[in-house]
Structure formats: C-alpha cells, structure tokens
Amino acid sequence: MSSTPDVAVRSRLAPSRDVIQALYRLIAVALLCAALTALSDVFFTTNNILNVLRQTALLFLMASGLTLVILTAGLDLSVGANIALSACLAASVMKTTGSPLLGMATGIGCGAAVGFANGILVTALRIPSFIATYGMMWMLTGVTYYYMAGETIHGFPPGFRQFGSGYLLGVPMPVYIMMLFLFIGAFFAQRTVWGQQIYAIGANPVAARLSGVPVERRLVLVYAVSGAMAGLASLIILARINSAQGDIGEELTLPAIAAVLVGGTSLFGGSGTVAGTMIGALFLTLVLNGMNLLQIHSSWQPLVTGIIILLAVWIDNRTRRSDA
Amino acid sequence: MSARNLSTVSTSITRVPGVAIVLGALCAMFGVMSPEFLTPANIANILTQSTILLLLALPMTLIIMTEGLDLSIGAVLTLASIVLAVTVVATGSAPLGFLAALMVGFCIGLGNGVLIAVFDIPPFITTLGTLGIAQGLSLLVTDGQSVVGIPRSIEAIYSGTVVGIPMPVVIGALAYAVTHGLLYHTRFGTYVFALGGNREALKVAGISVRGMLIRVYVFGGLMAGFAALLMTARLNSAHPTAGIGMEFDAIAAVAVGGTSFERGNGWLFGTLLGVIAVGVLRNGLNLLAVPSSAQVACIGAIVIIALFIDGQRGER
Amino acid sequence: MKYLTFSVTAVLAALFSNAASAEGETIAVFTKNLTNPYFQAVRVGTETAAKTLGVKVIQYVPTKPDSIPEQLSQVEDVIVKKPNAIVFVPVDYKALVPAVEKINAAGIPVTNITDRSAGGNFVAFVGADDYSIGLAIARRLLTAIGGKGNVIILEGVKGSLTSTNRVRGFNDALKETPNVKLLASQPANFQRLNALQVMENLMQSFPSIDGVLAANDPMAVGAIEALEAANRKAMVIGINGSREAVELIKSGKLLASGDFNGFIQGCIGTQIAVRNLRKQPTPKEVMLKPIVIDKTNFTPYETPVEQRTCPTIEQITSN
Numbered sequence: 001m002s003s004t005p006d007v008a009v010r011s012r013l014a015p016s017r018d019v020i021q022a023l024y025r026l027i028a029v030a031l032l033c034a035a036l037t038a039l040s041d042v043f044f045t046t047n048n049i050l051n052v053l054r055q056t057a058l059l060f061l062m063a064s065g066l067t068l069v070i071l072t073a074g075l076d077l078s079v080g081a082n083i084a085l086s087a088c089l090a091a092s093v094m095k096t097t098g099s100p101l102l103g104m105a106t107g108i109g110c111g112a113a114v115g116f117a118n119g120i121l122v123t124a125l126r127i128p129s130f131i132a133t134y135g136m137m138w139m140l141t142g143v144t145y146y147y148m149a150g151e152t153i154h155g156f157p158p159g160f161r162q163f164g165s166g167y168l169l170g171v172p173m174p175v176y177i178m179m180l181f182l183f184i185g186a187f188f189a190q191r192t193v194w195g196q197q198i199y200a201i202g203a204n205p206v207a208a209r210l211s212g213v214p215v216e217r218r219l220v221l222v223y224a225v226s227g228a229m230a231g232l233a234s235l236i237i238l239a240r241i242n243s244a245q246g247d248i249g250e251e252l253t254l255p256a257i258a259a260v261l262v263g264g265t266s267l268f269g270g271s272g273t274v275a276g277t278m279i280g281a282l283f284l285t286l287v288l289n290g291m292n293l294l295q296i297h298s299s300w301q302p303l304v305t306g307i308i309i310l311l312a313v314w315i316d317n318r319t320r321r322s323d324a
Numbered sequence: 325m326s327a328r329n330l331s332t333v334s335t336s337i338t339r340v341p342g343v344a345i346v347l348g349a350l351c352a353m354f355g356v357m358s359p360e361f362l363t364p365a366n367i368a369n370i371l372t373q374s375t376i377l378l379l380l381a382l383p384m385t386l387i388i389m390t391e392g393l394d395l396s397i398g399a400v401l402t403l404a405s406i407v408l409a410v411t412v413v414a415t416g417s418a419p420l421g422f423l424a425a426l427m428v429g430f431c432i433g434l435g436n437g438v439l440i441a442v443f444d445i446p447p448f449i450t451t452l453g454t455l456g457i458a459q460g461l462s463l464l465v466t467d468g469q470s471v472v473g474i475p476r477s478i479e480a481i482y483s484g485t486v487v488g489i490p491m492p493v494v495i496g497a498l499a500y501a502v503t504h505g506l507l508y509h510t511r512f513g514t515y516v517f518a519l520g521g522n523r524e525a526l527k528v529a530g531i532s533v534r535g536m537l538i539r540v541y542v543f544g545g546l547m548a549g550f551a552a553l554l555m556t557a558r559l560n561s562a563h564p565t566a567g568i569g570m571e572f573d574a575i576a577a578v579a580v581g582g583t584s585f586e587r588g589n590g591w592l593f594g595t596l597l598g599v600i601a602v603g604v605l606r607n608g609l610n611l612l613a614v615p616s617s618a619q620v621a622c623i624g625a626i627v628i629i630a631l632f633i634d635g636q637r638g639e640r
Numbered sequence: 641m642k643y644l645t646f647s648v649t650a651v652l653a654a655l656f657s658n659a660a661s662a663e664g665e666t667i668a669v670f671t672k673n674l675t676n677p678y679f680q681a682v683r684v685g686t687e688t689a690a691k692t693l694g695v696k697v698i699q700y701v702p703t704k705p706d707s708i709p710e711q712l713s714q715v716e717d718v719i720v721k722k723p724n725a726i727v728f729v730p731v732d733y734k735a736l737v738p739a740v741e742k743i744n745a746a747g748i749p750v751t752n753i754t755d756r757s758a759g760g761n762f763v764a765f766v767g768a769d770d771y772s773i774g775l776a777i778a779r780r781l782l783t784a785i786g787g788k789g790n791v792i793i794l795e796g797v798k799g800s801l802t803s804t805n806r807v808r809g810f811n812d813a814l815k816e817t818p819n820v821k822l823l824a825s826q827p828a829n830f831q832r833l834n835a836l837q838v839m840e841n842l843m844q845s846f847p848s849i850d851g852v853l854a855a856n857d858p859m860a861v862g863a864i865e866a867l868e869a870a871n872r873k874a875m876v877i878g879i880n881g882s883r884e885a886v887e888l889i890k891s892g893k894l895l896a897s898g899d900f901n902g903f904i905q906g907c908i909g910t911q912i913a914v915r916n917l918r919k920q921p922t923p924k925e926v927m928l929k930p931i932v933i934d935k936t937n938f939t940p941y942e943t944p945v946e947q948r949t950c951p952t953i954e955q956i957t958s959n
Contacts, residue, residue, distance in 0.1 A: 019782045047870075051840050077572075098916075105591060126635040127628060128586075131579045135628035150680025156885045165869040234538025241832045242865055243884065245858075247675040247705065248833065254452065261449045268446075292841035299798065300464040300828050306456020310439065313449050366720045373713045468799020470734035472758070479738065551959060561733045564799070566735070606703075608955055610717035616674055616701040623703060 021264045021316070025279045028312065030067050032286050040293045044245035050172055052282075052289050058177035058236055060281040062252060064185045065115075065260040067231030067277045068222040070260050071189070072202045074271025076223065078118060079230045079256055081140035083249030084108040087234035088144055091153040091244035100160035107238070108231040114140060115227015119220030143302020154243035174236050178278070181229070185274035198222060202269025245303075259284055262312045283312065337529050341582045342633030343594055346626060347601040354608035361611055368490050372482075375496035376401075376558070379551035380390020380574040381595050382503040383544035384467035388575070389590035390519040390537060393445035396436060397568035399458035402563075404428040404552035406462050411470040418478055424575050425556075426549040432458060437538030455571070462564040471562040482557035492554055499547070504592055506543075516540060523590065572574035577602055580630040601626070665695040665724040665917050667910060670714065672731050673705035677828070677882055678856075678902045679729070682754065683943045685906020686727060693914045693952065698723070708735045716741040719746045725763075725913040727906075733801050734758045749916055752908050753909040754902070754945040755801050763916045765925050766909045770802050772930040773898040774809020774855070779816070780896050780932050781851050783878045788819035789850030792842055794801060794835050794863060795827040796855040803830070806855045808880060823849065835862030835937055843870055852876040857885040858895055864893050881933050886941045889934060899931035899941075907950035915953075 036043040062079055069076045086107045094103030114136065121132035166173045189195040197218055200208040209215050230249075237248055264278025265272025287308050291301050354361040380397050387394050394499050398632050404425040432454055439450040463551035484491040509512035518526045526533050579585065580601065581594030605626055609619045669686045671679040682745035683699055690697045700718060702710035711731045718726070719742060725772065726748055730736035742762025743750050752762040781791070793810050796803030814822055823846050826833035835854065839862060843849065852867075852874055854860035860878025860947045867874055878885050879898035905928065912922045933941055 035421050045844065048844045051844065055837065059515045121628065122401050125628075125632050128579065128584075130585060131576065132628055134576055135624040135631075138624025138627070139621045140624075142617050142624065143621070145620060145674040146615075146617035148675075149678055150674055150683070151676055152858075152884060153548075155887065165865070210882075239832065240865065240869075241836055241862060243832065243861065245672075245675060245677075245832070258449070258452060261446070261452075266446070267448050289841065292838070293845065295824070295845075299467065300460060302456040302463065303460025306453040306460060309449065309456065310445065310453035313445050313453075314439075314443055334873065360720045366717075369713075369716050369720065375718065376709070463798065466799070468797065470732060470736050470799075553711070558712065558738065560738045561735050563708055563732055563735045563923065565706065565732075566708055576944070606713065607717050610700065610714055613698045613700075613719060616703060618705045620674075 021247070021274055022279060024316070025264065025276065025283070027131045028315070029034055029279060029283055030287065032283065036286065036290045036293070040290070043290070046170075048293070050170075050175075050291070052285055053175045053178075054172040055289070056278075056282045056285040057172075057174035058233055058240075059255060059259055060278050061174075061181060061229055061233045061236065062256040063263075063281055064181055064274055064276045065222075065226030067185070067254055067260050067263075067265055067272060068189070068198060069129070069226045069273050070202075070257075070265050070267060071269055071272055072219060072222055072230060073197050073267070074122065074219070074222070075133060075206075075267075076115075076118060076226045076256070077115065077130065077133040077253060078137040078140060079226065080249045080251070080253035081137040081144070082111055082114045082227055082230040083142045083237065083252065084115065084246060085140045085147075086231040087238050087248055088148055088153065088244045088246065090231075090235060091238055092147075094156055094160065095153055098157065099116040100157050100163075102237055103156075104163075104177065107235045108228055111231020111234065112224050112228035114221060115224040115230070118227065119223035122223065123216040123219050128180050132138075141246075141250075142147055148244075148246040150246070152243050152245045156238065156242055161242060163237050166167070171317055177236070181232075182274065182278050189274050194218065194221070199270055202271075202286065204270070235315070255284060262316075264316060284309075333573070336608035341594060341597075342592075342609070342630040343597045343601055345633055346580075346598055346630045347604065348358065350601060350604050350608060354604065354611065355397045357453035358608065358611040359606060366607065366611070368493070370600070370603045370607045371493045372490045373607070374599050376551050376554050377570065377573055377577060377594065378496050378599045379499050379554070380545050380570055381577045381581075381599050382499060382592070383540075384571075384574045385578050385581070385590050385592055385595045386503075386507065386516050386540050387447075387544055388578050388583050388585060389516055389560075390540055390584065392440065392537070392540070393433035393451060393575065394436065394541065395448065395571050396432065396454040396458055396618075397544055397548050397574060398567040398572075399455045399462065400429055400432045400548040400567075401551050401555060401570060402565070403432070403462045403465075404549040405457045405556045405559075405566060406465055406471060406562040406564065408476055408552050408556050410465065412475065413471065413480065415472045416475070420477065420480075422553055426546060427550040428540060429547070429549025429552070431545070433542040433548075434538065437541035437574040440536035441534040451571075459564075459568075465587050466562070466564045468564060470559075472560075473509065474560055474562075475554065477562075478553075478557050479560045480557070482554055495554065499550070500592075500596060507592055512539070517590070547624065573602065576627050580627055582634060592611055598630075601630070665914065667695055667697045667725045667727060667913055668700060668718045668721075668723040668726045669697050669906075669910075670711060671729050672702070672711075672894070674701050675705055678880055678900070681902030681945045682729065682906040682909075685895045685908075685950065687906075688759050688903075688948070689907045689910035689914075689950045692761040693911065695910075695914055697725075697727075697910065702731065703757060706731050708732055711736060712739050715742060719748065719753065723744070723748065724728075725917055727909045727913050728752055728757070728762075729754045730757050744796055744909045745928065749910075749913065750847045751909050751913045753905045753917070764912045764922055766905050766928075767926075767930040768900050768905070769898075769930060770805035770813075773900060774806035775813050776932050777877050777879060777896060777898040778810040778813030778853050780934070781853060781875050782813055782817045782820055785850045786873050787817050790821050790823050790846065790848055791851040791853060792823050792839075792846070793825035794851055794854040794859045795825060795832040796853060796859070798827050803827070810853045810855075820851075828854075828862065830856050830859060832858040832862040832865075834937045835859035837868045839863045839866035840870070842917065843867075843872065849874050854878045856880050857882045860885065860894060860897070861888065864888065868893075881931075881941050883942070883944065886933065886938050889938050892935075896932050896934035899928075899933050901928060903945045903948060904928060904951060904956065908953055911950070911953055923953065923957060926953065928956065 088109030093106040155162040263276035334501040408421040409427035577598035581598030583590040737759035753766040857878035857880035881899040885897040
C-alpha cells in the first residue's frame with residue numbers, strides 16, 4: 001500500500017511543524033509552572049508534582065483515544081458515559097468473581113465494544129459523529145442507571161487497587177501507564193501506515209479513499225480505540241476511589257475534549273499529535289491544581305478554566321499563523 | 325439568490341424527512357397507549373415546555389448552517405436569567421431586567437462572534453471557553469443559591485394565555501416567524517446560507533464574512549437572553565443550574581431536524597419538528613410512567629433513529 | 641420505510657406496556673436523581689410502604705440529574721394524569737415552588753420530604769434536621785480527637801440546603817471547642833472522586849490534619865481513600881448511614897456516620913399521603929431524630945434497604 005504523494009509529503013512535513021507546536025506548548029507549561037512555583041510554596045514539592053502527574057494521567061488516557069477520533073474530523077461525546085458503564089460492569093465482575101484480571105478485561109472490553117458500536121453508527125449507518133456519540137451517551141447512561149439501580153459497588157481486591165493508587169519506585173502507577181500509552185499512541189500515529197492513513201482521512205477523506213485507504217475500517221478502529229481507552233481510564237478511576245457509581249466520569253467528557261484541542265489537534269481533522277494532547281492534559285491539570293493550591297474558591301474555577309482555554313488556543317493560533 | 329432558497333425549501337418538503345416520520349410515529353404510539361396524551365391540556369403542556377428549547381434551537385440552526393457551533397448558549401441562558409432576576413429584584417422594574425438579560429446575551433454573543441471570526445478560534449473551543457466563563461459568572465453572582473423575590477407579573481409571562489393559547493406558545497410562534505422571515509426572506513438570510521455553502525460568493529459580493537459570522541452569534545446570544553425571560557418566569561426565580569445541558573439538546577434537535585453539520589443547508593421547519601419531537605417523547609414517556617433509566621436510553625435512541633432514517637434516504 | 645416505522649413502533653410498544661391500570665390509590669413520587677443512593681433508599685421506602693398499604697407508587701426522576709426544568713415538566717405532565725396524591729422531594733427548594741403551586745391548584749394533596757420547600761401547601765413535611773445531624777456528628781469527632789487539633793470540612797454542593805445546614809452544624813460544634821483549628825472548608829459536590837482530589841490538594845498545603853468533617857458519606861470515603869493512599873491518618877465522619885459507610889465503620893476506617901435515613905423518610909411520607917387520602921389524622925411534621933451510627937450501634941444498618949420493613953408514624957414520633 002503505497003501512500004499518495006500528498007500523504008508522503010505530509011508525513012515528512014507534519015512532524016517538524018507539529019514539533020514546533022509542541023515546543024511552544026511546552027514553553028507555556030513551563031511558564032505556568034514557574035508562575036505557580038512563585039505563587040505557592042507547596043507547588044514544586046515531590047508530592048504535589050506526583051499528584052499533578054497522576055491526575056494528568058487519567059485525563060490523558062481518556063483524551064489519547066479521543067485524539068485519534070478528532071484527527072479523523074470526528075468527535076466522541078460518549079467517553080464519559082462509556083467510563084461509567086465500563087466501570088460499573090468491571091466492578092460488578094470483580095466483586096462477583098473476585099478476579100481483578102477478569103474485571104479489567106470486562107472494563108476494557110466494554111469500552112472497546114461501545115467504541116466499536118460508535119464506529120458502526122458513524123460508518124455503516126452514516127450518522128454524523130456528533131449525533132451518533134451524543135445518542136450513544138444517553139443510551140449508555142440509561143443502561144448504566146438501570147444496571148446500578150441507584151446503588152454503589154464498593155470494595156475491590158487490594159491487588160487491583162495498586163493499579164490506580166499504588167507506587168512503583170516512588171512514582172504513581174497511572175503515570176507509568178500514561179507514559180506507556182503516550183509512546184504507543186505517538187508511535188502509532190506518526191510511524192505506522194495505519195496512523196498516517198488516519199491523518200489522511202482527516203485531512204481529505206475523498207483523496208484518502210481514492211488512494212486506497214480503507215476509510216470505514218480505520219474509522220471503526222479509531223472509535224473502538226477511543227472506547228477502549230475510556231475503558232482503561234474507568235479502571236484507573238475504580239482503583240482510585242474503590243467504588244463504582246452510575247454517574248462517574250460524566251464530568252470528564254468536555255475536559256478530555258478540551259485537552260485534545262488545547263494540545264493543538266484541529267477539529268477539522270488531519271493535524272495534531274498525541275504528545276500534544278498530553279501537554280494539553282498537563283496544562284489543564286496544572287491550572288486546576290494551581291487554583292486549588294492558591295485556595296481560589298471553586299466558584300471561580302469554571303471561569304478561570306474557560307479563560308485559560310481561550311488564551312491557550314488563541315496563542316496557538318497566532319504562532320501557527322506566524323510560521324505557516 | 326432567492327431561487328436557491330426556494331429550491332432548498334421545496335426539495336426538503338418533497339421528501340419526508342426522518343424527523344417527521346419519528347414525530348408521527350411517536351404521536352401515533354402515545355396517542356394509542358395513553359388516554360391523556362391527545363387532550364388539549366396535555367398538548368398545551370408539550371408546546372409550552374418546548375418553547376425555551378425552541379428559542380435556543382432556532383439560532384442554533386443558523387449557527388450550524390455556518391459550519392459553527394454554540395456550546396455556550398445554555399450557560400448564557402442561565403447567566404441572563406440570573407442577571408434578569410437580580411435586576412428586577414434590585415430595581416423593581418421588569419422591562420429593565422429584560423433589557424439586562426438581552427444585554428448579557430448580546431455581549432456574550434458578540435464575544436463569541438469576535439473570537440471566532442476575528443481571532444480565528446474554532447467555534448467548538450470558543451464556545452466551550454465562553455460556556456465556562458458564563459457558568460462561572462453564574463456561580464459567582466449567586467453563590468449557588470436561587471435568586472428569589474421576583475414579582476408575579478413576570479411569572480404571568482409563562483403562565484398567562486392569549487385567547488386561550490398559552491403565552492409561551494405565542495412567543496415561540498413569534499420567534500419562529502421572525503427567524504423564518506430572517507432566514508428565508510431577507511438578504512441576511514441569503515448571506516447565512518452562503519456562509520455555510522459558499523463563502524467565496526460573499527467575498528466576491530463584497531460582504532464581510534467576519535461581520536456576518538459575528539451577527540449570527542449575536543443573534544444566538546440575543547435569543548438566549550430572550551429565552552431567559554421565559555425561564556425566569558417559569559421558575560419564578562433564577563438558578564445557576566437552570567440551563568445546564570440545553571445547548572446539547574438544542575444541537576441535537578437541529579441535527580434531528582435535518583440541518584447538516586457540514587454542508588451548510590438548513591431547514592428551520594425541521595428544527596421546529598425536532599424540538600417538538602423531543603418534547604413529545606419526554607411527555608409521552610412521563611405519561612406512560614416509563615422508568616427513568618429507560619427514558620434516558622430512549623432519548624438517545626430516538627436521536628439516532630431519526631438520523632438513521634435520514635441516512636437511509638441518501639441525505640448524506 | 642413503512643416496515644421500519646411499524647417494527648420500531650411495535651418494539652417500543654412492547655417495551656412500554658407497563659402502563660398499568662391503577663387498583664387502589666396511585667401516588668406519584670418525585671426524587672432528585674437516579675445516582676445518589678440516598679434517593680434510591682427513599683424510593684425503596686415508598687415502595688415498601690405502598691405494598692403494605694395496598695397502593696401503587698410511580699417514580700418520577702429527571703433524566704438529567706438534579707434538573708430543575710425537567711422536574712417542573714414532570715410535575716406538569718403528572719398533573720394531567722391526576723394521581724391521587726404526590727410525595728415530593730424538590731430538586732431545589734426554592735425553584736420548584738411554582739410546581740408545588742400548580743399541584744395545589746390542581747387539587748392534588750402533596751407531602752414534602754427531605755428538602756423543605758420554600759413555598760406551597762403541603763399535607764405534611766417529613767425530614768431530618770440536617771443542622772442537628774451535623775452538630776451531633778461533629779461533636780462526636782471533636783470528642784474523639786480529644787478536643788484539640790486541626791480539622792477540615794468537606795462541603796457538599798454549593799447552595800444546597802442540605803450542605804448549608806450540615807456545615808452550619810459542623811461550624812457550631814467547632815465553636816464549642818476553641819482548641820480545634822479549622823484549616824479549610826471546601827466544597828466537593830457530595831462526590832467521591834471530587835472529595836478525593838480536594839483532599840489530595842489540601843494534604844499538600846496542610847501537613848497535619850487530625851479530623852475530616854464530610855457532609856456526606858461518598859465524600860468521607862473519598863477522603864479516606866486519599867488519606868490511605870498518602871499513608872496518613874485522621875478521624876473521618878460522614879453523613880448518610882450508607883452501606884459502604886457501615887462497612888467502613890465496622891473496619892474502623894470511618895469513625896461514624898450520621899443517620900440521614902432516606903428509607904424511613906420514604907416510608908413515612910407515603911404513609912402520611914395514604915392516611916390523608918383515607919381521611920385519617922396525620923401529623924403536620926415528622927422530624928427524624930439525629931442518630932450517630934458508630935461501632936456500637938451499626939448492626940441494624942447492615943440490612944440492605946430492600947429487606948427492611950417500614951416503621952409506622954407512631955414509632956417514629958414517639959421516641
């Protein structure tokens with residue numbers, strides 16, 4: 001499967017331009033860290049940095065699969081609801097069988113199955129991704145509410161808890177998982193043919209199809225991956241809070257999308273990186289962390305977050321235009 | 325230019341769209357299964373309950389036609405209703421409160437438009453940011469509490485009737501007529517169609533694309549401010565969570581109604597049908613006492629079914 | 641196309657065929673959301689009472705949790721159906737007053753439980769005094785830490801009546817022990833993950849925390865998780881008396897939980913509604929006593945709500 005000249009050129013140009021974008025963002029993160037260190041004497045402590053990284057890990061894992069979806073000019077609004085259902089099913093399996101492994105397989109499997117269903121809605125039934133995943137979000141929530149019947153499931157085996165709240169060499173487990181998937185995701189997107197095809201689909205679906213890219217299969221893949229990552233994120237949440245309830249993850253959908261967009265991925269598809277998403281997730285987490293440390297009243301938080309998101313994207317736009 | 329509008333309208337009518345099928349099916353089903361469904365009181369309820377969503381979905385149709393999105397419209401509604409309530413309680417004047425609500429809508433709509441058109445920030449992210457800002461302001465002003473003490477005269481706007489028709493329905497019909505006129509019978513409307521399908525034509529004609537985009541988002545903000553009056557009247561108070569999630573409901577109603585995200589063709593009547601379909605669904609499920617979790621799932625299913633039907637007919 | 645419509649209609653009709661006809665009185669019950677176990681307990685309470693009394697209850701819960709406009713719409717829709725009576729938990733005690741007025745105008749008797757509505761006419765109010773529970777349980781924690789040290793308050797949702805009153809109780813208890821310092825009072829939205837993250841952040845700023853006053857059980861559990869993960873110890877109390885809390889009390893991780901009994905409120909609310917319909921005398925107000933559940937008295941709370949039996953109004957009001 002040889003790539004068209006367009007795709008070949010993109011794969012040579014894209015990394016360097018995206019690398020520059022990533023650098024600008026890293027500078028922004030560094031500036032933010034510097035400011036927070038100056039304003040709060042507990043910011044730059046080991047404990048706090050580890051906290052930030054752990055919270056970033058959760059957001060990143062959700063947003064990493066989402067990045068691939070957005071690269072194809074799609075959207076997945078169902079990730080939050082997917083997390084809830086996957087977590088509840090995984091919790092239930094873990095409680096009844098006592099096996100963390102079975103629970104984890106259930107969680108990721110459920111997430112992937114939901115993602116796969118999203119993919120089918122988008123490709124075979126040709127429903128726009130916004131609506132398909134919006135409808136899916138409601139259906140998942142309904143199923144979760146019905147299944148949980150207002151109850152919670154709590155108390156998981158300690159081995160499983162380590163997954164989310166354990167440490168290895170002093171660093172929280174989720175951070176390792178984040179680094180692992182950062183590497184996998186970046187490698188997949190930038191260095192594999194499938195990854196390049198995903199960029200091509202986002203940039204120009206017609207051209208991609210004409211050059212032989214199996215568009216439908218790749219789309220189903222990205223939605224399934226997004227779902228599977230939501231399943232993984234649900235396991236981490238379960239491990240952290242040691243219980244499952246019908247509404248967990250609900251509030252994480254928009255922040256996940258924000259992390260992808262702040263990280264430089266374009267909603268129109270075809271440009272952006274997984275690494276950028278990680279920086280976006282880090283940035284958003286730092287903002288929240290800073291507000292908590294500076295004891296900024298929680299009522300201010302949506303306001304400040306909104307302003308910062310706008311600033312970040314605006315600055316990104318200016319830098320993008322100046323070197324285009 | 326008007327020939328293009330005519331052809332869009334006529335082709336839309338000759339094919340029965342998914343939303344009409346869904347609406348028809350729901351009405352038939354509920355009519356048969358629930359004795360209360362087709363009573364005048366209930367129909368009045370459905371239409372009244374749908375008005376606020378309609379007021380948000382109408383400008384959303386235009387915005388989506390320009391390949392944009394307004395995620396902030398629910399939060400703007402909330403903030404405007406709070407500002408309205410606070411102003412009325414402080415000054416005792418309802419018209420002043422209403423003006424204040426419109427101002428809030430105008431300002432945020434303008435902010436959205438400028439950020440999108442001038443600063444080139446994608447609509448999704450712009451309105452996500454302004455959603456946070458509006459939501460944050462709502463929380464700060466109220467500290468999470470309802471604003472009460474609103475005179476009954478405002479409540480009458482929601483509960484009053486005009487020749488037997490509930491006031492909100494009259495307001496909704498008026499808003500629809502105004503938006504319809506704007507879209508299909510003025511140059512502004514023609515330009516909106518062009519914004520979605522053919523921006524080059526606008527540039528060639530010397531019309532400022534930026535100016536048009538800003539106007540469209542300002543329209544959204546103003547309608548949200550208008551809807552705030554109805555919301556405050558309905559609750560007889562203002563609450564910082566009142567409008568949460570309504571932007572997604574509005575977007576879904578527009579999409580269910582047949583307006584496409586990509587190609588800039590819009591069908592306003594479809595939006596009206598979409599809004600009513602959602603209202604009918606919720607009402608019917610309540611009348612049938614369907615368990616809540618099933619209701620939640622149904623709402624998602626209906627949206628998907630409506631678009632699936634459209635997809636089958638080769639709309640995409 | 642016709643086949644599709646027909647089959648879809650048939651499937652939906654089959655799903656919704658529980659539009660049953662009523663035998664005995666019908667009572668419509670309104671609660672705030674589908675996810676908080678407290679309201680599940682309320683619903684189970686209403687159904688348990690209904691079974692004993694031979695009436696039918698129908699549950700109405702907003703599809704969007706705590707949605708004010710949705711509960712308003714549900715009330716309007718339910719009025720059309722004319723149930724015999726209504727048992728009502730308002731999503732917001734001020735914003736739902738117009739809904740209660742509509743119910744009054746329709747002539748349907750309504751009983752208010754859990755959150756006292758700011759207006760409208762009710763047959764009775766059944767609730768627990770959030771303030772007293774907060775006060776009692778905070779006193780328990782303050783005694784347990786020996787009357788001195790540092791504490792943190794985890795508030796609920798900003799603006800919620802429940803949170804405001806419970807936190808007021810906490811603060812008044814704190815006033816009684818001047819040697820205890822309040823380090824911070826932060827909202828965590830009654831949510832577990834939220835409380836966990838807030839606790840993590842607070843632990844950064846405050847190296848020494850002796851006690852955590854959480855306004856509900858999920859937040860208390862979140863705080864305990866955060867403490868455990870950081871290998872720190874503190875006394876924690878919650879409010880709700882949930883099953884999870886009881887297990888944690890048993891294992892010693894949670895000091896105590898305030899009994900805010902949704903099940904009983906649902907039971908009593910339904911009983912009052914039915915007695916009122918049957919023209920029997922009913923009290924105007926039933927306030928449940930503040931009970932602190934701890935290691936000494938947790939056993940009755942271990943039974944799942946589905947298996948409990950309803951106490952009668954007399955049993956509650958007499959002690």
